[in-house]
Amino acid sequence: xxxIVSGYAGSLTLRVPKSGxxxxxxxxxxxxxxxxxxxxxxxxxxxxxxYAGSGALGLEAxxxxxxxxxxxxxxxxxxAVCRDNAKAVQKAAPSKLTVTVAARSAQSYLDAAVGSFDLxxxxxxxxxxxxxxxxxxxxxxxxxxxxxxxxxxxxxxxxEPSWPAGLSPIRSKKYGETLVWWAEPVAA
Numbered sequence: 001x002x003x004i005v006s007g008y009a010g011s012l013t014l015r016v017p018k019s020g021x022x023x024x025x026x027x028x029x030x031x032x033x034x035x036x037x038x039x040x041x042x043x044x045x046x047x048x049x050x051y052a053g054s055g056a057l058g059l060e061a062x063x064x065x066x067x068x069x070x071x072x073x074x075x076x077x078x079x080a081v082c083r084d085n086a087k088a089v090q091k092a093a094p095s096k097l098t099v100t101v102a103a104r105s106a107q108s109y110l111d112a113a114v115g116s117f118d119l120x121x122x123x124x125x126x127x128x129x130x131x132x133x134x135x136x137x138x139x140x141x142x143x144x145x146x147x148x149x150x151x152x153x154x155x156x157x158x159x160e161p162s163w164p165a166g167l168s169p170i171r172s173k174k175y176g177e178t179l180v181w182w183a184e185p186v187a188a
Contacts, residue, residue: 002056005030007063009092014054014085017078021053024123024153028175029060032151035173036119041149042066045118048143050106050136051128055082057121057151059089059099066119068098072109079103107132110139118145126155130162137183138164144185152181 002023004012016023024032036042043065049058052071062069071086073079079101086099102109106124120140124133133152140150141164152161156179163169163183171182 002026002054004056004060004063004089005033007060007065008094009059009063009089012063012088012092014056014059014088015081016054017075017081021075021078022123022125023054023056025175025178028153028178028180029056031173031175032180033060033064036061036149036151037064039149041119046116046145048072048117048120050109050120050122051124052082052101053078053123055085055099055101057123059085061119061121062089062093062097062099067096068100070100070102070109070117072102072104072106074103074105076103106136107139110136110143113143115143116145116148117143118148120144120148120150121153122150123153126158130159134162134164137161137167141166141185146185146187148185150183152183154179154181 002014045066047061047066047069052073055071058069071082082101
């Protein structure tokens, strides 16, 4: 069972696609968001959740005060689950919350996107080829606000992501089989 851990939608159960996704555990989400909130990186943020699956990461950010969330998920069934979960979180929201679901590949979305994001989650399938992740990160750089944070979730057996020019790693943390990398834009 996947649920919103904290915030106004805390304990809300989220639907999860029957197959093809690997939801981030509640334990990892709680640790990740505790660290993000300590940096005041969530409240009022514009959030991008790539490889959204159920939308749990982006919707957790919404529950904790993000004002706009974009969930990007290529699989049609998972995108439909994201829409349903987004409606449930929006219904619980005490104020206006914009959640957009883009049913397309992460790279396709990044290549066409405009705007600026303060917090970005990349939680691709563990078997995603490293060159594809590298391409995603390179395309993401132009969409980041100056004080943005990028959070990449991978298998603990995966190598460190190849960080493009304009993005610098600042920390990593292992949670069992999961390894979470944090990066931020490099000032030009």
